[in-house]
Amino acid sequence: MKLHEFQAKERFRAYGLSTPRGLVADSVEAVRAAYAELGGELAVVKAQIHAGGRGKAGGVKLVRSADEAAGVAEALLGKALVTKQNGPDGTIVRRLLVEEGLPIAKEYYVAITLDRQRETPILMASAEGGTEIEEVAERNPGAILREDVDPVRGLAEFRARRVTYALGVPKPLARAFAATLVKLARAFLDDDASMVEVNPLVTTKDDRVICLDGKMLLDDNALFRHPGLSELRDENEEDPTEVRAKAAGLSYVNLDGNIGCLVNGAGLAMATMDIIKLHGGEPANFLDVGGSASAEQVTTAFKIILGDPAVKGILVNIFGGIMRCDIVAQGVVDATKALGLECPLVVRLHGTNMAEGRAILESSGLKITPAGNMREAATKIVEAVS
Amino acid sequence: MSILVGKDTRLITQGITGEYGRLHTLACRAYGTNVVAGVTPGRGGSAVDDIPVYDTVSEAREKTGANATMIFVPAAFAADAVEEAAEAGIELIVCITEGIPALDEARMKRIVTAAGARMIGPNCPGIISPGEKCKVGIMPGFIHKPGRIGVVSRSGTLTYEAVWQFSELGLGQSTCIGIGGDPVIGTTHIDSLALFQEDDGTEAILMIGEIGGTAEEEAAQFVRDHVTKPVVGFVAGRTAPAGKRMGHAGAIIAGGKGTAAEKMEAMRAAGIAVAESPADLGSTMAEALAARA
Numbered sequence: 042m043k044l045h046e047f048q049a050k051e052r053f054r055a056y057g058l059s060t061p062r063g064l065v066a067d068s069v070e071a072v073r074a075a076y077a078e079l080g081g082e083l084a085v086v087k088a089q090i091h092a093g094g095r096g097k098a099g100g101v102k103l104v105r106s107a108d109e110a111a112g113v114a115e116a117l118l119g120k121a122l123v124t125k126q127n128g129p130d131g132t133i134v135r136r137l138l139v140e141e142g143l144p145i146a147k148e149y150y151v152a153i154t155l156d157r158q159r160e161t162p163i164l165m166a167s168a169e170g171g172t173e174i175e176e177v178a179e180r181n182p183g184a185i186l187r188e189d190v191d192p193v194r195g196l197a198e199f200r201a202r203r204v205t206y207a208l209g210v211p212k213p214l215a216r217a218f219a220a221t222l223v224k225l226a227r228a229f230l231d232d233d234a235s236m237v238e239v240n241p242l243v244t245t246k247d248d249r250v251i252c253l254d255g256k257m258l259l260d261d262n263a264l265f266r267h268p269g270l271s272e273l274r275d276e277n278e279e280d281p282t283e284v285r286a287k288a289a290g291l292s293y294v295n296l297d298g299n300i301g302c303l304v305n306g307a308g309l310a311m312a313t314m315d316i317i318k319l320h321g322g323e324p325a326n327f328l329d330v331g332g333s334a335s336a337e338q339v340t341t342a343f344k345i346i347l348g349d350p351a352v353k354g355i356l357v358n359i360f361g362g363i364m365r366c367d368i369v370a371q372g373v374v375d376a377t378k379a380l381g382l383e384c385p386l387v388v389r390l391h392g393t394n395m396a397e398g399r400a401i402l403e404s405s406g407l408k409i410t411p412a413g414n415m416r417e418a419a420t421k422i423v424e425a426v427s
Numbered sequence: 428m429s430i431l432v433g434k435d436t437r438l439i440t441q442g443i444t445g446e447y448g449r450l451h452t453l454a455c456r457a458y459g460t461n462v463v464a465g466v467t468p469g470r471g472g473s474a475v476d477d478i479p480v481y482d483t484v485s486e487a488r489e490k491t492g493a494n495a496t497m498i499f500v501p502a503a504f505a506a507d508a509v510e511e512a513a514e515a516g517i518e519l520i521v522c523i524t525e526g527i528p529a530l531d532e533a534r535m536k537r538i539v540t541a542a543g544a545r546m547i548g549p550n551c552p553g554i555i556s557p558g559e560k561c562k563v564g565i566m567p568g569f570i571h572k573p574g575r576i577g578v579v580s581r582s583g584t585l586t587y588e589a590v591w592q593f594s595e596l597g598l599g600q601s602t603c604i605g606i607g608g609d610p611v612i613g614t615t616h617i618d619s620l621a622l623f624q625e626d627d628g629t630e631a632i633l634m635i636g637e638i639g640g641t642a643e644e645e646a647a648q649f650v651r652d653h654v655t656k657p658v659v660g661f662v663a664g665r666t667a668p669a670g671k672r673m674g675h676a677g678a679i680i681a682g683g684k685g686t687a688a689e690k691m692e693a694m695r696a697a698g699i700a701v702a703e704s705p706a707d708l709g710s711t712m713a714e715a716l717a718a719r720a
Contacts, residue, residue, distance in 0.1 A: 155530075155611070157610045157640040157641070157677070158645070160533055160611045175682050192537070233530055262527060262529065263530070265503055294667075294673060306582060307675045308584065308637055308663045309585040310673070310674060311663035311674075311678070312582075312585050312661075313705075314667070315687075315704075318666045319704050324666055327671075332565070332583070360587045361567070362584065391591065415706045
């Protein structure tokens with residue numbers, strides 16, 4: 042689950058980290074008032090959307106007067122901001138963060154994430170703050186420093202100091218800088234984040250260490266133990282169909298093609314998309330009904346697939362283990378009748394109770410094309426929609 | 428022959444009194460697994476279909492000599508259950524539970540490693556050795572046939588698909604391990620490949636990967652350096668978009684890394700026979716075996 046910048050910074054402050062003074066505003070008037078309340082001449086107005094690349098897309102502006110701030114708010118609020126991360130339609134800007142401008146001395150990059158290869162959280166840091174880490178990794182991989190974060194103890198102080206010195210942080214600020222790293226690691230662990238990124242973390246000319254930006258991803262699997270954090274979810278930023286699917290216990294991702302897929306198991310669901318493509322078709326979605334879906338869930342899955350106007354045909358691919366093929370078959374028949382399905386439907390059932398499942402499909406009198414294996418299923422559905 | 432589970436396996440189930448725990452424990456026993464006990468805190472002294480239930484793993488181990496556990500407890504309590512098993516001296520911990528927080532998984536892995544135990548999963552279908560009639564997991568037993576192919580996979584149902592294709596072609600399996608689709612797992616592709624390479628009962632290996640992380644690339648490197656048996660590979664998710672999690676917590680192309688194309692290329696470079704289509708897993712294995720003969 043992604044947090045907005047202003048939410049991430051609230052979390053940072055809860056762990057004793059410094060952020061610029063700022064106010065969240067959702068109207069031009071509120072932006073004007075926020076500018077006045079901050080009291081300085083220089084301020085920054087930042088669009089609060091989940092997608093990265095806001096700065097280059099014009100979503101972050103320096104302003105020097107209340108009128109200028111209001112002008113920026115006028116241009117951003119309620120409009121779609123298109124960045125290189127959020128596709129051609131962009132995301133509607135509903136809120137702005139208005140922050141004090143700071144006398145920046147130097148910018149650094151700091152992030153904490155789970156290193157899957159080493160099976161431990163790690164801290165990554167570079168002296169090239171403000172630049173995207175992927176770019177630094179490509180151009181100058183040696184410039185990225187790494188330290189292990191113990192999943193229980195956190196970031197050891199000596200490791201924080203080692204990074205701080207290696208980054209060349211000026212001596213008077215080194216202690217505060219290292220302490221910032223330790224606190225960031227604590228925020229990562231205690232909030233069950235999957236990523237915390239501060240780009241840039243800055244030192245100022247008046248000798249402070251401040252999280253100028255803040256990005257935080259939370260581990261969905263851990264939200265059960267953070268009820269307060271679950272409330273930070275912004276469903277406006279999520280695909281409404283994916284939200285609906287999740288509520289029904291289904292895992293769904295929308296794609297660009299026209300063949301809807303209904304599969305049990307994530308690996309088989311991906312392989313089903315792959316084989317459709319190999320046979321010249323384009324999958325419209327990833328949909329995993331899970332290991333033990335009910336007939337109702339199958340119906341919901343059909344509704345979700347058919348909610349995509351691009352869908353011209355559906356492929357059901359089930360390998361029954363825990364899931365029984367007769368139950369899936371009944372779900373397919375019920376859904377087909379209830380929804381008055383008209384597009385081509387190819388069903389491949391295999392595994393537990395497959396004979397009973399196939400019999401249910403045959404005796405239903407519906408126009409369902411059976412397939413004996415994945416190749417046949419892919420061939421038939423691609424033919425049917427072309 | 429087989430790896431990790433077989434005739435000597437003495438299995439307990441943690442979470443045996445839950446719906447799934449009970450269902451699958453009985454299915455494992457029906458397949459032939461020696462199920463010696465179950466554990467559910469607070470239910471000690473009762474029984475599930477005449478399988479004795481204990482309050483703690485250490486008591487179950489003391490009374491029954493259990494050496495393996497299958498864990499079904501809910502995600503919120505899974506890390507504790509794994510630690511309890513490791514602390515009690517259980518050698519093989521098969522964690523079926525899905526949805527465990529990633530940081531819990533990192534902690535579990537450290538605890539299991541420090542205890543000298545082995546974990547399979549979490550978020551996995553488990554492990555089965557058909558020739559020794561031993562199943563520790565939720566896979567449908569009847570699709571498997573005894574034989575000499577080792578299977579290691581991050582997926583559940585896609586593994587069943589592969590096993591079924593093998594069985595149809597008369598290619599039986601020595602052991603099939605579902606290692607799970609989460610970011611941090613107990614037994615990796617490399618661990619499994621090393622065990623299969625050493626196992627006299629395994630003649631060839633199928634490795635199924637998916638998008639996300641670099642485990643397949645590392646495994647390919649391991650195959651090049653250490654595996655002399657024929658290896659067939661497949662990677663699910665060549666059509667998956669970047670930045671989207673595809674069901675499994677670990678199945679995500681992040682920062683342009685972890686694509687199926689990179690993984691398949693690494694496999695090919697290591698001499699692995701890569702199946703282009705998931706419909707060709709069986710035939711690619713048959714060809715790999717024929718080419719060697």
